[in-house]
Amino acid sequence: MELRIEGLAPIRIAAFSGRLALANGAGAGTGAGAAGGAAADAVIAGPPLALLGLFARREHRSAARGSERVQVSGDAEIAARYRELLELARPDWEEELSRLIGDLPARRVSLAAHAALSWARGFAGTARANVAEYLQEESRTLVSKPEVLEFLGQVDALRETADRVEARMARLERRLDGGRELEGSA
Numbered sequence: 532m533e534l535r536i537e538g539l540a541p542i543r544i545a546a547f548s549g550r551l552a553l554a555n556g557a558g559a560g561t562g563a564g565a566a567g568g569a570a571a572d573a574v575i576a577g578p579p580l581a582l583l584g585l586f587a588r589r590e591h592r593s594a595a596r597g598s599e600r601v602q603v604s605g606d607a608e609i610a611a612r613y614r615e616l617l618e619l620a621r622p623d624w625e626e627e628l629s630r631l632i633g634d635l636p637a638r639r640v641s642l643a644a645h646a647a648l649s650w651a652r653g654f655a656g657t658a659r660a661n662v663a664e665y666l667q668e669e670s671r672t673l674v675s676k677p678e679v680l681e682f683l684g685q686v687d688a689l690r691e692t693a694d695r696v697e698a699r700m701a702r703l704e705r706r707l708d709g710g711r712e713l714e715g716s717a
Contacts, residue, residue: 532613535576573610577601
């Protein structure tokens with residue numbers, strides 16, 4: 532498999548003999564890479580934060596946020612299996628990055644990435660809450676949950692009333708039909 536992170540050289544990932552090997556995939560865009568010039572069976576490409584979210588552990592992964600910016604080509608089943616392998620292996624991305632750019636810059640990039648992700652999560656939550664509040668309270672485009680619950684309660688009460696009216700009308704029709712039969716027999 533090949534991992535293409537925007538702004539970085541492609542990374543070739545291969546599983547063999549119970550090991551997971553990562554290699555610089557320079558030239559992999561043409562089909563020649565670290566695996567003896569063979570084209571990758573699957574390619575996952577995207578921006579760093581979207582890929583980080585894709586490879587995050589399940590308990591830390593949000594419901595596919597940013598996944599629309601990740602592109603998978605080739606054999607999707609192989610890509611999914613490699614993603615599972617990477618998730619289970621829990622690679623130390625900071626260590627892998629330090630091999631490319633050095634320890635101190637990799638540590639700073641890691642800290643910056645964690646801070647950026649934390650800020651982005653907080654910003655997204657606040658933005659969601661603000662947009663929801665605006666749509667509910669200011670523009671009145673959306674109704675609030677208490678209003679929906681009240682409306683549904685009123686609909687249920689109206690349905691019950693309609694059912695009672697229908698049952699009463701059926702009883703009255705039976706009485707009228709019974710009275711007509713008596714008049715017709717007399």
